[in-house]
Structures are given as structure tokens and as C-alpha cells.
Amino acid sequence: MTEHADPVTTPYRPRATLRDVAAMAGVSMKTVSRVVNGEGGVTPQKVDAVRLAISRLDYRPNVSASALRRSSRRTAAIGTVLEDLANPFSSALLRAVEDVANEKRVLILAGSVDEDQQRERALVRAFTERRVDGLIIAPVGEDQGYLRAEMEAGTPLVFVDRQPQGLLADCVLSDNEAGARDAVHRLAEAGHRRIAYLGDLAIIPTAQQRFAGYQRGLLERGLPLDPAHVVHDLHTVDDAARATTALLRSEDAPTALFASQNLVTIGAITALQDLGLEQRVALFGFDDFPMADLLKPRVSVIAQDPAAMGRAAAELLFERLDGERGRPRRILLPTTTVLRGSGEIPPGRP
Amino acid sequence: MTEHADPVTTPYRPRATLRDVAAMAGVSMKTVSRVVNGEGGVTPQKVDAVRLAISRLDYRPNVSASALRRSSRRTAAIGTVLEDLANPFSSALLRAVEDVANEKRVLILAGSVDEDQQRERALVRAFTERRVDGLIIAPVGEDQGYLRAEMEAGTPLVFVDRQPQGLLADCVLSDNEAGARDAVHRLAEAGHRRIAYLGDLAIIPTAQQRFAGYQRGLLERGLPLDPAHVVHDLHTVDDAARATTALLRSEDAPTALFASQNLVTIGAITALQDLGLEQRVALFGFDDFPMADLLKPRVSVIAQDPAAMGRAAAELLFERLDGERGRPRRILLPTTTVLRGSGEIPPGRP
DNA sequence: CGGGCGTCTGACAACCTTGTCAGGGGAGTC
DNA sequence: GACTCCCCTGACAAGGTTGTCAGACGCCCG
Numbered sequence: 130m131t132e133h134a135d136p137v138t139t140p141y142r143p144r145a146t147l148r149d150v151a152a153m154a155g156v157s158m159k160t161v162s163r164v165v166n167g168e169g170g171v172t173p174q175k176v177d178a179v180r181l182a183i184s185r186l187d188y189r190p191n192v193s194a195s196a197l198r199r200s201s202r203r204t205a206a207i208g209t210v211l212e213d214l215a216n217p218f219s220s221a222l223l224r225a226v227e228d229v230a231n232e233k234r235v236l237i238l239a240g241s242v243d244e245d246q247q248r249e250r251a252l253v254r255a256f257t258e259r260r261v262d263g264l265i266i267a268p269v270g271e272d273q274g275y276l277r278a279e280m281e282a283g284t285p286l287v288f289v290d291r292q293p294q295g296l297l298a299d300c301v302l303s304d305n306e307a308g309a310r311d312a313v314h315r316l317a318e319a320g321h322r323r324i325a326y327l328g329d330l331a332i333i334p335t336a337q338q339r340f341a342g343y344q345r346g347l348l349e350r351g352l353p354l355d356p357a358h359v360v361h362d363l364h365t366v367d368d369a370a371r372a373t374t375a376l377l378r379s380e381d382a383p384t385a386l387f388a389s390q391n392l393v394t395i396g397a398i399t400a401l402q403d404l405g406l407e408q409r410v411a412l413f414g415f416d417d418f419p420m421a422d423l424l425k426p427r428v429s430v431i432a433q434d435p436a437a438m439g440r441a442a443a444e445l446l447f448e449r450l451d452g453e454r455g456r457p458r459r460i461l462l463p464t465t466t467v468l469r470g471s472g473e474i475p476p477g478r479p
Numbered sequence: 480m481t482e483h484a485d486p487v488t489t490p491y492r493p494r495a496t497l498r499d500v501a502a503m504a505g506v507s508m509k510t511v512s513r514v515v516n517g518e519g520g521v522t523p524q525k526v527d528a529v530r531l532a533i534s535r536l537d538y539r540p541n542v543s544a545s546a547l548r549r550s551s552r553r554t555a556a557i558g559t560v561l562e563d564l565a566n567p568f569s570s571a572l573l574r575a576v577e578d579v580a581n582e583k584r585v586l587i588l589a590g591s592v593d594e595d596q597q598r599e600r601a602l603v604r605a606f607t608e609r610r611v612d613g614l615i616i617a618p619v620g621e622d623q624g625y626l627r628a629e630m631e632a633g634t635p636l637v638f639v640d641r642q643p644q645g646l647l648a649d650c651v652l653s654d655n656e657a658g659a660r661d662a663v664h665r666l667a668e669a670g671h672r673r674i675a676y677l678g679d680l681a682i683i684p685t686a687q688q689r690f691a692g693y694q695r696g697l698l699e700r701g702l703p704l705d706p707a708h709v710v711h712d713l714h715t716v717d718d719a720a721r722a723t724t725a726l727l728r729s730e731d732a733p734t735a736l737f738a739s740q741n742l743v744t745i746g747a748i749t750a751l752q753d754l755g756l757e758q759r760v761a762l763f764g765f766d767d768f769p770m771a772d773l774l775k776p777r778v779s780v781i782a783q784d785p786a787a788m789g790r791a792a793a794e795l796l797f798e799r800l801d802g803e804r805g806r807p808r809r810i811l812l813p814t815t816t817v818l819r820g821s822g823e824i825p826p827g828r829p
Numbered sequence: 830c831g832g833g834c835g836t837c838t839g840a841c842a843a844c845c846t847t848g849t850c851a852g853g854g855g856a857g858t859c
Numbered sequence: 860g861a862c863t864c865c866c867c868t869g870a871c872a873a874g875g876t877t878g879t880c881a882g883a884c885g886c887c888c889g
Contacts, residue, residue, distance in 0.1 A: 142631045146845060157869040162847060170867060187628045192608045193543035193554070194845035197874050204543070206588070206609070215574035215786075217567070224565035227591060236605055238556070239589050241577060255586055258542045259556070278537045281492045398773055420770030423748055436565075496875055507839040512877060520837060544875035547844050 145186035153182035165190055196260070206236045207446065208256030210249060210266040212290075213241045218391070218416065218435045219267070222289065225439030226265060233447060235262070244330070246270035257284060263446045265439075268293050285449035289442045291334045292459075299449070301441045301460045305338035305415075306345065308431040308464030309389065312413040313346025315429070315466065316385040320475050321411060325358040325376055325383035327369060327397060329390045336361075339389045339415055358383050369396025370403075377404055384476035385411035391418055398424065411474040422469055429472025432465045495536035503532035515540055546610070556586040557796065558606030560599060560616040562640075563591045568741070568766065568785045569617070572639065575789030576615055583797060585612070594680070596620035607634065613796045615789075618643050635799035639792045641684045642809075649795045651788050651810045655688035655765075656695065658781035658814030659739065662763040663696025665779070665816065666735040670825050671761060675708040675726050675733035677719060677747060679740045686711075689739045689765055708733050719746025720753075727754055734826035735761035741768055748774065761824040772819055779822025782815045 147165075151158045156175055163171050164179040171179075182188070196204045209226055211219040219241070227237055238261060240252040249269050253276065256264060263285040266273075273288075274295035280286055286293075288300035316324050326343045329336040340361075347354050360376065363369045369388065373396060376383060388394040394414030401407040408426060417432035441460050497515075501508040506525055513521050514529040521529075532538070546554045559576055561569040569591070577587055588611060590602040599619050603626065606614060613635040616623075623638075624645035630636055636643075638650035666674050676693045679686040690711075697704050710726065713719045719738065723746060726733060738744040744764030751757040758776060767782035791810050 141633060142628075144632045148845080158845090159847080159869060160867090163868090166847085172867070175868090189604070189608050191547075191610060191845055193610060194547055194874095195847075197541075197544055197547065197876090198845075198847040199874090200848075202874085213574065214564075214577060215567075215571045217565075217570075220567075220570035221565045223589075224563065224591060227564060227589075231590075234605075236588050236609070237590065238586050239573075239577075240581075240587065241574060254539070255584075258539050259586065260541060260543060278492075282494045283491060395770070395773070402773065418769070420745070420768070420774065423745070423752065424770065424773055425775055497877095498875075508875090509839060509877075510837090513838090516877085522837070525838090541875055544844090545877075547846090548875080548877040549844090550878075552844085 145188045146191070147188075149186055150179065150182045150188050153186060154178040202260070203262050203450075204260050205234060206238055206259070206261050207263045207265065208252070208259075208261040209237055209239045210242060210252050210256070210264065210268075211239065212267050212269070213243055214239060215241075216391075217418065218290075218433070221435040222267075222439035222442075225436040226443045229440055229443035229447065242267075242269050244269050244333075250275065253279070257282075263287070263450055265289060265442050265446060266293075267291060270294075273298075285446055287442045287446045287449075289438050297457045299442075299445045299458050301438050301445065301462065303335075303433045303438065304461050304463050305335050306342035308415060308433075308466075309339040309342025309387065310346040310349070311342075311464070311466050312387050312415070312431050312472070313343055314350065315468070315472050316387065316411055316413055317346070317350040317352060319385070319411060319473055321383075321385040322352055322476070323355065323358060323381070323383040324352070324385045324387055326360065327363055327372060327376075327386060327388045327393050328359070328361045329393060330364050331361040336389055343387055343389075355381075357381070363390075363393050363396065366392050366396040366399065369393040370400040371396075373397045373400035374404065377401075377406060377410065383410075385474075386413070388412065388414045390414075391416040394418070394428065394430070398428065407471075408474065409477045411472055411476075413472040417467060421467075424471075426471045426474065427469035429469045430467050432467050434462060434465070437462055495538040496541070497538075499536055500529065500532045500538050503536060504528040552610070553612050554610050555584060556588055556609070556611050557613045557615065558602070558609075558611040559587055559589045560592060560602050560606070560614065560618075561589065562617050562619070563593055564589060565591075566741075567768065568640075568783070571785040572617075572789035572792075575786040576793045579790055579793035579797065592617075592619050594619050594683075600625065603629070607632075613637070613800055615639060615792050615796060616643075617641060620644075623648075635796055637792045637796045637799075639788050647807045649792075649799070649808050651791045651795065651812065653685075653783045653788065654811050654813050655685050656692035658765060658783075658816075659689040659692025659737065660696040660699070661692075661814070661816050662737050662765070662781050662822070663693055664700065665818070665822055666737065666761055666763055667696070667700040667702060669735070669761060669823055671733075671735040672702055672826070673705065673708060673731070673733040674702070674735045674737055676710065677713055677722060677726075677736060677738045677743050678709070678711045679743060680714050681711040686739055693737055693739075705731075707731070713740075713743050713746065716742050716746040716749065719743040720750040721746075723747045723750035724754065727751075727756060727760065733760075735824075736763070738762065738764045740764075741766040744768070744778065744780070748778065757821075758824065759827045761822055761826070763822040767817060771817075774821075776821045776824065777819035779819045780817050782817050784812060784815070787812055 147158050147161050151161045161179050164176055213219050230237055238256055242248040246269055265287050267290045272295045273293035286298045292300055328340055360372045363372055386397055388397045414430040417430045421428040497508050497511050500511045511529050514526055563569050580587055592598040596619055615637050617640045622645045623643035636648045642650055678690055710722045713722055736747050738747045764780040767780045771778040
């Protein structure tokens with residue numbers, strides 16, 4: 130009477146194969162295959178015998194072996210290459226992909242690239258060596274041409290968040306430029322004329338687009354672009370906090386801040402709180418974050434919808450897998466402007 | 480001169496196989512295999528010929544076919560079954576697993592179960608049908624006995640966050656009870672005698688442990704357990720906010736709150752802010768969250784370390800894969816008490 | 830010059846599954 | 860009773876790879 134399996138003493142029992150099931154049921158392997166795949170053309174008695182053997186042996190079909198032999202050669206798995214599985218943007222996106230894939234009974238291989246081009250290639254290679262049916266990629270490199278071979282081999286590709294370079298393929302993007310532009314407009318409407326830009330690494334395409342939106346917003350409002358109010362290459366909370374502090378202590382300090390990314394926004398808030406200026410300096414962030422409406426003041430943001438991006442990307446991918454052969458499609462998802470308070474603070478005295 | 484590959488016109492070029500490489504290089508398939516796997520025993524000229532053919536054909540070894548044939552039968556992939564890939568706890572844990580797996584050049588299949596027992600089983604089944612080398616599971620069901628067959632088939636299992644039922648296996652847990660107990664002690668030290676418990680679904684083992692810790696904390700401080708101050712089964716921010724509001728409006732309202740989980744903590748904060756009581760009612764949360772130290776007051780929490788859990792789980796798993804045959808191990812990770820302010824508010828007037 | 834040894838190579842089987850095809854058996858037709 | 864037709868079943872090959880083994884080749888020894 131062993132209540133619990135004990136790995137020390139548990140006998141090793143190799144997994145049953147189709148052959149074992151066939152032997153136990155007294156039929157040929159093909160007949161077992163027919164039952165497993167619901168092909169029909171098997172007498173009820175044999176079906177029962179096979180079913181019984183399957184449950185007695187706890188048989189699990191070997192999907193790899195099956196995919197190898199099947200004419201479609203589908204593995205029912207897709208690869209997802211994202212920036213960092215631990216960050217809220219990537220993980221919300223991944224989860225949405227999972228939900229769509231789940232309906233199709235497709236599994237997900239996932240990996241993080243951490244802004245590393247090498248890692249992007251390594252992951253793609255590892256995934257294709259496993260013959261995934263398709264790939265969803267948030268590209269980091271400057272050139273995705275190396276993926277052409279994958280497309281030619283029939284593996285559909287969908288890019289998310291950033292456009293691929295040197296390759297035409299389906300992609301799903303946020304309208305970064307329009308979002309950033311709108312943030313600047315809102316700040317201008319509140320009366321600000323000195324709006325600073327706090328940006329992520331300038332090599333990141335989305336950061337470039339947000340910066341372009343910032344510039345366009347200023348231009349459209351007839352506001353000058355002051356180089357002293359532009360900071361690039363902030364990639365951590367601390368970077369952002371330091372840069373914000375420096376800006377606000379400078380001569381001719383800005384009266385409003387546009388933070389081009391999640392962590393930058395948080396850094397800016399940290400700095401504002403440290404300086405006791407959070408109620409005096411306006412702040413608009415790009416990317417929503419969980420606690421934004423519990424802070425004081427509540428934080429106004431340009432929100433992306435990572436789940437919608439993931440869903441859209443997965444749907445494009447599955448359409449390709451279902452045979453869609455049209456030209457590459459580009460889905461541009463609008464951002465949402467969420468006014469919560471911090472972006473509506475008017476300019477105060479110097 | 481086509482700058483870009485165009486899926487409309489791109490010719491379909493099936494993936495090259497070992498056979499193709501062998502044909503192009505004018506050697507046998509086995510020789511190609513030797514080169515690919517660095518087996519040696521091949522003359523330099525042939526190695527070069529093979530290398531050339533490989534790069535010309537852009538050959539990618541088929542890992543599934545290889546695993547099928549290899550005596551170790553390793554697929555270099557592990558499955559990770561977590562609560563919800565989008566929540567910060569799961570995603571931090573997953574990321575840590577990924578980092579360990581990455582060093583071993585092992586890929587990750589991931590899926591969410593959403594507290595659904597069926598889904599747990601379906602995912603495990605799907606993963607084992609792909610013959611993953613091992614599984615990391617945050618179990619939801621009341622019985623994991625169904626996994627015994629996997630262990631017997633030689634697939635190592637490591638459980639995280641929650642202990643498996645009906646099965647002895649490696650697991651990595653947070654010391655939930657000690658953490659909750661400590662929160663109660665801290666609140667008691669601040670002078671509170673009416674400390675409410677706001678808990679997640681009572682069927683969740685970790686919630687039970689935290690409740691046990693709460694009870695023990697009260698007992699050790701000689702405080703009464705008031706059933707009117709205990710609320711279970713709060714699973715969303717809204718649930719938690721409503722329950723908190725009701726508690727604080729009741730006769731004999733508590734002067735301190737212990738929120739047993741992330742979302743519950745956030746709901747409690749929302750309610751406190753709505754009632755304007757955030758500076759008067761003490762609050763301790765279980766699980767840290769990103770903005771906890773930007774809120775006012777800053778939120779004191781019992782912090783778990785999901786990354787450490789993921790790392791530990793992955794390490795246990797890889798030790799098993801490296802041949803470790805000892806008894807099941809149980810790693811209990813301590814929690815950290817983070818005092819930020821909200822937990823140190825003294826009891827005020829009614 | 831036959832034999833032995835070590836190195837390198839390729840033919841072939843095997844892994845687990847599915848697709849093809851032909852054969853066996855029973856029912857129905859003339 | 861001979862024939863066709865259909866249904867069911869199993870033998871066999873194939874998918875991409877690796878492991879086994881025997882053979883080829885060059886070399887040295889007696």
C-alpha cells in the first residue's frame with residue numbers, strides 16, 4: 130500500500146509506444162494509429178481493445194514522431210521571441226498569444242532577448258531547429274533579412290511592437306508617433322511651453338517614433354524644440370530619476386515632462402517625489418502601468434494595449450497557417466490617452 | 480534585384496535535410512551527422528565540403544528527428560505550467576527559469592492554468608506528448624497523483640509555490656505562514672488589536688498557509704480572532720475593494736488590515752483612498768509590487784522572491800536531469816518583511 | 830607478401846509514427 | 860456459382876536523424 134510514489138524506489142517504466150499498445154491489443158500498429166487519430170474504418174471491438182490497452186499502458190502519442198511522419202509536418206507549436214518575459218508589456222502580450230494559440234491547441238515556446246541581437250538570432254535558430262509552425266518576434270536587431278530563409282521554408286513570421294528591417298512580413302505595431310504627439314498636445318493645451326522629453330535608448334525604433342511624435346507635437350503647436358530639454362538613452366528607473374532631477378534643477382527648467390516609456394515614467398515620478406514637485410510639474414507617460422491611478426497625483430499616460438497586440442499577431446499568424454497567401458499586412462493599433470491628473474497640471478511659477 | 484523577399488512571389492523552398500547536405504557534399508549521411516555533432520573522425524577536406532554544403536543549403540538539423548533517434552532521447556526543452564503568464568509573480572518566475580535553462584541551451588514551453596485543474600492536466604499532457612525533458616509546475620488541482628506515470632517514465636518534476644498533493648516530488652515554496660505571522664506581529668507591535676484578514680480563494684493552499692500564519696500571529700500576541708474581521712475568497716481588485724469598504728464601515732471596524740495577496744492589497748488601497756483613510760488605517764500586504772514605494776503612504780509588504788523560486792526550481796530540475804537520484808527535496812524560501820510606512824501607522828481614534 | 834592494427838567511412842537498421850496499398854472476407858448481383 | 864464491390868486490416872515504406880558494424884585504406888611487422 131504505497132500512498133505516495135517514491136522516486137528513490139519507484140521502478141523506471143519506460144513510456145509505452147504505439148508498438149506496445151498494438152501488441153497488447155492484438156492488432157497492427159496502423160490500427161492503433163487509426164483509433165488514436167479518429168480515422169474510422171475500425172470495428173467497434175477493435176476500437177475497444179485499443180482503448181483499453183491505451184489506458185492500461187497510459188500511452189501518450191509522441192507528437193514529434195508524429196509530426197515527422199505527417200504530411201503537413203506541423204508540430205503544433207509556435208515560437209515567441211520577446212524583449213523580456215518578466216516585463217509587463219511582454220508578458221501581457223505573451224499571455225494574449227497563448228490564449229489564441231490555446232484555442233487552436235497549439236503550444237508556445239517563449240524566450241527573452243534583452244535587446245541583444247545575438248540572442249534574437251540564437252532563439253530563432255533554436256525554435257526553427259524544433260520546426261515550430263510559426264514565429265512571433267519583437268525584433269531587436271537592425272536587420273531581419275536573415276529570416277528570409279525561414280519564410281521561404283514556409284514558416285510564417287509575424288513581427289510585433291517593432292517593424293522588421295530588410296524583410297517584408299506581417300507586423301503589428303502601436304501608433305507610437307501619434308501617441309507621443311497627443312501627449313505633447315495635451316500638455317500644450319494645459320498651457321505648457323517648456324515640455325521635456327525623457328527617452329529610452331535612441332537605437333530602439335519605437336523610441337525614435339515616440340521622439341518623432343514629440344517633435345511633431347511641438348511643431349504643430351508652434352513650440353520650440355529646446356535641445357536642453359531632450360534626454361535620450363534612459364533605460365532604467367535610476368537613469369531616468371537622475372536625468373529628471375538634473376533637468377528640474379537646471380536653469381530654465383521644464384514645466385512638463387513627457388516620459389517615453391514605463392520605467393522612465395517611474396524614474397521621473399521618483400525624482401518628482403524626492404523634489405516635492407509632483408503636484409507642480411506636469412507628467413505624461415508612455416505605457417500604462419498597474420498602479421498609475423493609485424499614485425498622487427494620478428498619472429496620465431498614453432496607453433498601449435499589449436494584449437491586443439498579442440492577439441492580433443497570433444491571429445495574423447494563424448491565418449497564414451490556415452493558408453492565407455496575400456501580401457504582408459501591417460496592423461497599426463491606436464494608443465489610448467488616459468487623463469488621470471498628472472498631465473493636466475498647469476504650469477506654475479518658476 | 481529584389482531588395483526584399485516578397486511572400487507573394489517568393490518561391491517555396493523546402494528545408495534542406497541531412498540527405499540533401501550529404502548529396503551536395505558527396506559523402507554519406509552519417510558523415511554529415513558526424514560533422515554536425517562534432518564527433519571527429521572525419522578528414523579535413525570532407526569536413527570542409529560538408530560545412531560548405533550546410534551553409535549553401537542553410538541546413539538546420541531537425542532536433543525532433545534527432546531526439547527521436549538519440550539514445551538519451553532528450554529534446555532539450557522543458558515545460559513550465561504556471562498560474563498566469565501575465566501576472567508579475569508567474570512572469571518573474573518564468574524569466575528566472577528561462578535564464579537557468581538558457582545556460583543549458585534548453586528551451587521553454589510555457590502555459591497558464593488560471594486556477595483550472597482541467598487546464599493543468601491538459602497542459603501537462605500536451606507537454607509530455609512533446610516529450611519535454613522535465614516539468615516545472617505550480618499546481619492548482621487537489622491531487623497531483625496523476626503525475627506519477629510521468630515520474631516513472633523518467634520525466635523529472637519540480638513543483639513551485641504550492642506543494643503537490645498525493646505525490647512526493649521536489650518542490651520550492653515560500654514560507655507563507657512565517658511571512659503572514661510576521662506581518663501580524665508588526666501590526667501588533669504598532670499597537671493594533673483589531674487586525675483584519677483579507678484573503679484570496681480559501682481553496683488555494685498558499686492562502687490557507689497565510690491564514691494559518693495570521694491566526695498564529697494573533698495567538699502569539701494574545702489577540703482574539705474575530706470572525707467578523709476575516710474575509711476569504713477575494714480574487715479580484717474589485718472584490719477586495721468592496722470587502723475592505725464594508726469592513727471599515729462596520730461597527731467595531733479594524734484599525735489594521737492584512738491583505739494576503741497582491742491584487743487584494745491593491746483593492747484595499749483603492750478602498751482606503753476612496754474613504755480617505757489611507758493615513759489612518761494600517762496596511763500590510765503579502766507580495767511586493769512595483770509601485771509600492773511610490774504610493775502615499777508607502778506600502779509595507781511581506782515580499783516573496785519569485786525569481787529566486789524560479790531559479791531554485793530550475794536548478795533542482797537540472798540536477799535531476801544530470802542524474803541526481805536522491806529523495807525528493809523541499810526548499811523553503813524565507814520571505815522578506817519590507818517596512819515602508821503603511822504597516823507602521825498606529826491605531827487612531829475610531 | 831600475408832597479416833594485423835588503427836583510422837576513417839558508408840550501408841543499414843532503428844527510433845515512433847503515418848500514408849499507401851494490396852489482400853482477405855463478406856455481402857450483393859447476374 | 861462466379862463476379863464485383865466494399866469494408867476492414869495489416870505489411871511495408873517513409874520521414875530525418877543517429878548508432879552499429881563491417882569494410883576500405885594506409886601502414887608496419889615478421
